[in-house]
Amino acid sequence: MTATETTVRWATICPLDRLMPERGVAALVGDVQVAIFRLHDGSVHAVGNVDPFSGAAVMSRGIVGDRGGVSTVASPIYKQVFSLVDGRCLDDADVSLPSYPVRVADGQLDVGLPW
Amino acid sequence: MLELVVIGNGMVGHRLVQALCDRDSAGTWHITVLGEETRPAYDRVALSSYVDGVSAEDLTLPSLTVDLHLGDPAVAIDRDTRRITTETGRVLPYDALVLATGSVPFVPPVPGRDLPGCFVYRTLDDLDAIKAAAADAVARPGAGRRSAVVVGGGLLGLEAARALRSLGLSPQVVEIAPRLMPVQVDEGGGALLRRLVETEELQVRCGVSVNGIAEDRGRLVATLSDGVELDADLVVFSAGIRPADALARAAGLPVGERGGVLVDNRCRTSDEHVWAIGEVAALEGRTYGLVAPGYAMAEVVADRLLGGPATMTPEELDMSTQLKMLGVDVASFGDAQATTPGALEVVVNDPVAGTYAKLVISDDARTLLGGVLVGDASKYAALRPLVGSPLPADPVALIAPGGVELGADALPDSAQICSCNSVTKGAIVHAIGDGADTVAALKSCTRAGTSCGSCVPLLKKLLIDSGVQVSKALCEHFAQSRAELFEIVAGSGIRTFSELVSRFGQGRGCDICKPAVASILASLGTGHVHDGEQATLQDTNDHFLANLQRNGTYSVVPRLPGGEVSPAQLITIGEVARDFGLYTKITGGQRIDMFGARVEQLPAIWRRLVDAGFESGHAYGKSLRTVKSCVGTTWCRYGVQDSVGLAVALELRYRGLRAPHKFKSGVSGCARECAEARSKDFGIIATEEGWNLYVGGNGGFTPRHAELLASDLDTETLVKLIDRYLMFYIRTADRLQRTAPWIESLDGGLDHLRAVVVEDSLGICADLEAAMEQHVGSYADEWRGVLEDEEKLARFVSFVNAPDTPDPLVQTREERGQRVPVALGLPGVGA
Ligand SMILES: Cc1cc2nc3c(=O)[nH]c(=O)nc-3n(C[C@H](O)[C@H](O)[C@H](O)COP(=O)(O)OP(=O)(O)OC[C@H]3O[C@@H](n4cnc5c(N)ncnc54)[C@H](O)[C@@H]3O)c2cc1C
Ligand code: SF4
Numbered sequence: 054m055t056a057t058e059t060t061v062r063w064a065t066i067c068p069l070d071r072l073m074p075e076r077g078v079a080a081l082v083g084d085v086q087v088a089i090f091r092l093h094d095g096s097v098h099a100v101g102n103v104d105p106f107s108g109a110a111v112m113s114r115g116i117v118g119d120r121g122g123v124s125t126v127a128s129p130i131y132k133q134v135f136s137l138v139d140g141r142c143l144d145d146a147d148v149s150l151p152s153y154p155v156r157v158a159d160g161q162l163d164v165g166l167p168w
Numbered sequence: 169m170l171e172l173v174v175i176g177n178g179m180v181g182h183r184l185v186q187a188l189c190d191r192d193s194a195g196t197w198h199i200t201v202l203g204e205e206t207r208p209a210y211d212r213v214a215l216s217s218y219v220d221g222v223s224a225e226d227l228t229l230p231s232l233t234v235d236l237h238l239g240d241p242a243v244a245i246d247r248d249t250r251r252i253t254t255e256t257g258r259v260l261p262y263d264a265l266v267l268a269t270g271s272v273p274f275v276p277p278v279p280g281r282d283l284p285g286c287f288v289y290r291t292l293d294d295l296d297a298i299k300a301a302a303a304d305a306v307a308r309p310g311a312g313r314r315s316a317v318v319v320g321g322g323l324l325g326l327e328a329a330r331a332l333r334s335l336g337l338s339p340q341v342v343e344i345a346p347r348l349m350p351v352q353v354d355e356g357g358g359a360l361l362r363r364l365v366e367t368e369e370l371q372v373r374c375g376v377s378v379n380g381i382a383e384d385r386g387r388l389v390a391t392l393s394d395g396v397e398l399d400a401d402l403v404v405f406s407a408g409i410r411p412a413d414a415l416a417r418a419a420g421l422p423v424g425e426r427g428g429v430l431v432d433n434r435c436r437t438s439d440e441h442v443w444a445i446g447e448v449a450a451l452e453g454r455t456y457g458l459v460a461p462g463y464a465m466a467e468v469v470a471d472r473l474l475g476g477p478a479t480m481t482p483e484e485l486d487m488s489t490q491l492k493m494l495g496v497d498v499a500s501f502g503d504a505q506a507t508t509p510g511a512l513e514v515v516v517n518d519p520v521a522g523t524y525a526k527l528v529i530s531d532d533a534r535t536l537l538g539g540v541l542v543g544d545a546s547k548y549a550a551l552r553p554l555v556g557s558p559l560p561a562d563p564v565a566l567i568a569p570g571g572v573e574l575g576a577d578a579l580p581d582s583a584q585i586c587s588c589n590s591v592t593k594g595a596i597v598h599a600i601g602d603g604a605d606t607v608a609a610l611k612s613c614t615r616a617g618t619s620c621g622s623c624v625p626l627l628k629k630l631l632i633d634s635g636v637q638v639s640k641a642l643c644e645h646f647a648q649s650r651a652e653l654f655e656i657v658a659g660s661g662i663r664t665f666s667e668l669v670s671r672f673g674q675g676r677g678c679d680i681c682k683p684a685v686a687s688i689l690a691s692l693g694t695g696h697v698h699d700g701e702q703a704t705l706q707d708t709n710d711h712f713l714a715n716l717q718r719n720g721t722y723s724v725v726p727r728l729p730g731g732e733v734s735p736a737q738l739i740t741i742g743e744v745a746r747d748f749g750l751y752t753k754i755t756g757g758q759r760i761d762m763f764g765a766r767v768e769q770l771p772a773i774w775r776r777l778v779d780a781g782f783e784s785g786h787a788y789g790k791s792l793r794t795v796k797s798c799v800g801t802t803w804c805r806y807g808v809q810d811s812v813g814l815a816v817a818l819e820l821r822y823r824g825l826r827a828p829h830k831f832k833s834g835v836s837g838c839a840r841e842c843a844e845a846r847s848k849d850f851g852i853i854a855t856e857e858g859w860n861l862y863v864g865g866n867g868g869f870t871p872r873h874a875e876l877l878a879s880d881l882d883t884e885t886l887v888k889l890i891d892r893y894l895m896f897y898i899r900t901a902d903r904l905q906r907t908a909p910w911i912e913s914l915d916g917g918l919d920h921l922r923a924v925v926v927e928d929s930l931g932i933c934a935d936l937e938a939a940m941e942q943h944v945g946s947y948a949d950e951w952r953g954v955l956e957d958e959e960k961l962a963r964f965v966s967f968v969n970a971p972d973t974p975d976p977l978v979q980t981r982e983e984r985g986q987r988v989p990v991a992l993g994l995p996g997v998g999a
Contacts, residue, residue: 066969075676075704076711078968084976089968093666093676103977109720110977114708118678120644127679129708129716134679 061154061165069162072097077113077126080164087153087164088113090137092124098137099153099164104128105142112150169198170263172473173252175242175415177203179212180446180462181268182229187470189232197473199234200260202252204241204269205291213459213588218295219331227292245419247439264473267416267429267437267444268466271409271457276319280381285388286403289328298404302335305401308386313338313369317390317400319378320407321348328406329370338369340398342390344377352500356517357542360524364496364543378403411448411455424450433479434472435465443469452482460587467590497545502538502555503528511537514563525567527551534558539567549626553583553593585630586616586623596627600634607631642903643680646673650828650903654688658899663694664701683707684903687790690826691898691939693946696953698960709788712964713950714770716788717763719978719989722770724750724762725787726777727823730797730815730835731758740780748773751986757794757832759785764987766974768966774951783949786824790904793832795819796844800837800854807837809854814883815843818852821887824947825894828901828910832867846874849907850890855879859886863893863921864911872908875918878926888937892925895936 064082072078072091079102080087086102090113102110107130115126117137124137133144140152154165172188174181185199203209210227218227237258244253245265252260273288275281287298305314316332318325321343329339343350347358348365362372376392381403383389390398411428421437422430428450435443435451446462447455456462464480471478506513510531517524523543529536536554541547547567554560557580579585581594591614604610607627611617617624640649646669648656653668662668665685669677677685686705690697697703697710709715714722726741733741741760745752748769750762765773787793795818798804800811815835822833834845835852845851851862857880865874878889901910914920923929925936954960965971979990 071968073703073963075701076963079966080969081967081973082969086967086975086977107718107720108977109718110975111708111716111720114711114716116679116682116707117676117704118645118682119676120678122675124676125678130718130720132679 060168062168063156063163063165066162066164068160069097069157070160072162075117077115077117079110079113082164082166085166086110087166088115088126089155089162089164090117090126092117092137096124097155097157097162098124099155100126100135100137100140101150101152103150104130104133105148105150106131106133170196171261172197172199172264172266173260173262174199174201174266174268175252176268176270176412176446176448177201177205177209177236177238178268178270178446179209179229179459180270180466181266182209182232183463184266184268184445184466184470185232185234186230187467188473189234191470191474197264201234201236202240202242202254202260203236203238205293206239207292208236208238210292212290215289215292215295216327216331218292219299219334224292242415245415245442247419247421247442250441263441265442266469267442267448268446269412269415269448271447271455272412273405274408274410275405276378276407278378278380280383280388281405283381283383283388285383285401286381286405289324289331289404289406290409295331298332298402299335301402302332302337306336308401314401315340315399317342317378317388317398317403319390319403319405321345321372321374322351322406322408323349325406326365328404329365332402332404333369337401338371340371340373340400342376342378342392342398343372343374346375348372348374349498349500352504353498353540353542354505354526356515357498357500357524357526357540360517360519360522360542361496361498364522409447409457411450413448416444416448424453424455426450426455428453428455433481435469435480436472443472445469451480454482460590463588464590497541497543497548499541499545499548499552500539501548501552502536504538504540506537508537514567516564516567527563527567529559529563533563536563541567549623550579552587553579553585553626557583585626586614589615591616593630596630597634600631600636605631605636642684643678645669645675645677645681648672650684650688651900653685654691654899657685657688658692663689663692665689665705666701677705679707680903683710683790684828686710687826687828691943693942696948696957696960697950698954698957698963703963712767712770712788713774713784713954714765714788717989720975721764721766721978721989723787724765724770724773724777725755725759725785726782727785727819728759729819729823730795730812732812732816733760737780737782740776740782744773744776749980749987751988755787755794758796759787759794761787764980764989766966766978767964768972768974771955771961771964775955778949778952778955784824784951786950789826790828790830791824791826792819792822793830795822796832796834796848798835798837798842800835804837804842806840807854808856809837809859811835811837811843811852811854814852814859818887818890821944822890822894824950825898825943827894827898829904829906831894831897831907847871848874850874850893852886858882861886861889864908864918866906866908877918877922889925891940892933892936893921895939896921896925896932899936 066080074091074093077088077090087099088102089099091097102112104111111129115129117126125134126137127134133142135142135150140150142148156163209229240254240256242252243255250262273290288294314337316337316339318329318339318341321341329341332339348361366372376394378390379393380391381388388400413423413427413429416429424430429437429444431437431444431449431451435445437444445465468478468480506528512529515526526540528538536559579593583593585591585593585596595614599614604613610627617627641647682705745762750764753761755761795815797811797815801807802812831849833850834843834848836843836845837854845853846862847865851874853860859881860879861877862874863877866872911921966973966975980987981990
């Protein structure tokens with residue numbers, strides 16, 4: 054746990070209430086594109102915004118849902134489904150999205166990027 | 169490890185390597201494959217689909233982990249030292265060598281056969297060359313349609329002709345035999361086949377040959393044996409194949425009388441280290457030009473290389489074929505030519521219906537030996553596996569219209585269901601017993617149905633016969649079908665996804681059920697698609713009210729009802745496209761598409777369009793797209809009704825209507841049908857008396873012509889029938905089901921539909937009409953709705969923390985004077 058905390062650089066993105074439940078937004082942190090989702094239960098998840106199958110930066114525009122109890126987002130291009138918890142692609146074990154830690158401080162949403 | 173070299177990376181060589189990799193768990197063999205073509209093995213059987221836009225990647229067979237050298241053919245075999253030399257000078261030692269070099273097209277030795285514009289039809293490279301030549305020909309100035317000559321009217325020639333036709337040429341097929349497909353089909357079948365394939369764009373000449381080809385003013389002229397001269401932009405030879413056995417001949421391996429490397433019942437040549445499989449092999453002297461026998465040979469050799477006892481005989485090889493994609497069903501199976509001594513033939517020929525069926529049976533009339541089906545091959549899947557088995561019913565009844573329907577239970581366990589991959593009924597029943605409960609599961613565990621697909625209907629039957637309940641559940645969140653959910657939503661008054669899923673489903677939904685529920689809610693008129701929770705259900709197209717393109721940008725399509733557009737509006741579109749750098753293209757449905765808009769540009773673009781009087785064209789939704797029209801009585805000399813006026817009225821009436829699938833319409837002003845209304849979900853053709861209404865026409869994967877629902881209608885009745893038809897479709901179709909398969913799925917088909925919407929047999933017409941009135945009355949332009957609502961507008965930003973920064977991954981370049989996307993790299997996949 055401490056490992057992640059010490060190696061992460063936090064970037065403030067926007068107020069948390071800018072995020073609509075079950076719909077994503079894209080954020081640009083340096084030159085990294087991040088897709089951020091606020092779920093029905095209030096939790097927030099951040100994964101890479103670039104769809105590994107098409108190369109297009111569109112993950113934030115996918116439909117949010119769940120598969121076998123795991124919260125997911127489906128790529129809007131070729132529809133592969135990814136876990137929002139760890140970025141794993143549930144349709145192709147060899148592929149995954151990077152996944153980033155998030156935190157909320159003073160109503161502001163922060164995303165952590167590796168140093 | 170022992171060294172195996174496979175020469176040839178075609179379908180059969182690939183199958184051998186696959187079978188060996190699957191089974192060689194002990195790691196006995198190290199495999200090297202040499203391929204002459206520069207591409208990895210692909211599905212040659214499906215080659216023709218390449219001209220319809222199926223990509224080379226789609227045709228590529230699964231890649232295997234072996235040493236693969238592409239574009240480097242073997243040029244010599246030294247059998248004494250057991251070494252192969254390749255063109256680039258590679259030298260490969262082997263313990264076992266498999267020849268899988270396939271065949272080469274046979275080009276009859278006519279003068280002029282090497283002229284530019286002459287092609288063969290065998291590889292993807294051949295098709296690339298043909299496509300380029302056809303595109304050149306079509307683009308060439310000059311009046312009239314561009315034409316091609318196809319030399320050979322067999323299976324391949326007809327496929328090539330069809331491909332040329334879809335490339336925009338009018339092919340003429342020249343066949344030396346007195347009938348088409350002389351190898352597979354008998355005289356009666358051939359005559360009917362010719363009648364069915366021949367159209368204005370595809371002509372057939374049988375009983376003549378091509379004597380020579382000459383160049384004439386930049387085109388070609390083919391001279392036939394009867395003196396006729398045919399003009400052509402290109403000539404395609406498909407006059408047969410010859411085994412690619414040159415390498416084997418040079419190495420001193422014995423070949424058959426008519427070519428092909430001689431092999432025994434293990435597929436071994438006279439040299440115990442050398443094997444031959446596929447089209448290059450001559451099993452007991454005979455070669456096979458189909459993939460199924462080649463696959464069977466590959467399996468035998470894989471088994472042998474691992475010390476197994478497999479053998480094969482010509483009798484076990486399946487020579488059945490089905491002609492693909494000419495719009496005409498043809499199938500031949502087993503001993504179609506009745507060459508078995510004493511064989512009897514039973515023929516049912518119906519020239520009016522355009523069908524011909526023949527069964528070949530044994531002299532005691534007990535065993536099915538083979539058959540031919542022309543015009544309707546729907547019985548192929550059930551009959552072919554019966555070859556060699558006792559007849560389950562009277563042979564005439566088996567092929568007569570309305571005769572015996574064969575169930576899968578009539579088949580013995582040994583019957584081959586999938587001949588491409590030699591899968592028996594026994595194997596499939598076994599897999600079902602092991603838990604494979606869908607066609608997809610059967611495909612992945614038995615490989616049945618994965619090649620030509622003709623056995624898929626039989627797979628379904630076997631599933632049903634085994635008592636497997638084919639699930640109608642929409643997805644893991646809803647056990648109901650779409651039609652059931654529609655009734656639940658309509659009847660229960662529930663208007664949010666959350667309530668629906670907590671009361672009637674489970675979990676939080678997915679990309680299958682959410683858009684389906686969104687569509688149901690939209691058909692029931694629940695306000696703007698972005699209101700409240702509904703916004704979270706929309707897929708990206710409906711979320712941004714634009715069509716997502718492959719690089720993450722969107723296309724913008726304003727509605728042009730009936731295709732009408734004023735000069736001022738045209739200028740606005742031009743200005744918007746210019747100012748935002750959008751690529752413009754006229755669509756097939758009489759619209760103007762503007763491509764390449766980024767999310768954050770959409771509101772500004774639409775503000776200008778809305779100000780100029782445009783509204784959303786719904787090109788993004790599962791909804792009414794276009795009502796195409798001709799010019800009708802307004803301008804046309806032939807028009808008998810005002811097709812433009814009707815098209816505009818219909819398009820305005822049904823705009824914004826959400827349905828299980830997108831749907832389209834067309835209106836033609838007379839029977840000349842310039843609007844192609846019969847290829848639409850509903851099409852209208854003017855008559856002297858009024859309008860004819862056609863339903864269930866579809867483009868897409870399985871194109872279908874619409875069928876007549878009612879004729880000579882006045883406008884009011886016409887609109888009423890369309891209202892009912894569309895609402896009935898919206899309420900009862902499955903998710904993503906187009907109108908044609910929906911009508912087919914109704915018990916009673918078109919007749920049932922007519923009973924419901926014309927005769928009101930269910931007493932629901934008033935209801936359906938009221939639902940449509942409600943839609944028409946509550947329509948509002950979706951884009952205007954967004955522009956007037958700050959909260960909705962706030963969603964159209966590129967990055968939540970940098971709203972106006974464009975997506976840096978979207979890059980464009982110029983092509984033919986317009987901006988097009990630079991193809992994106994694929995980070996992290998496929999390595
Ligand atoms: C348009 C078309 C449609 C067809 N439709 C059907 C159908 O509907 N049903 C059916 O059963 N069959 C069909 N066939 C036939 C089917 O494709 C063949 O039977 C099958 O591909 C044979 O497999 P193969 O591996 O023996 O030969 P191929 O698939 O031809 O592979 C042989 C490979 O070996 C390579 N090669 C040759 N010499 C050398 C060398 N010296 N060194 C290295 N490589 C070499 C060739 O370049 C080629 O890639 C069709 C064929 C075509 C062209
Ligand atoms: S369909 Fe008839 S009315 Fe319409 S343009 Fe063609 S010929 Fe004219």
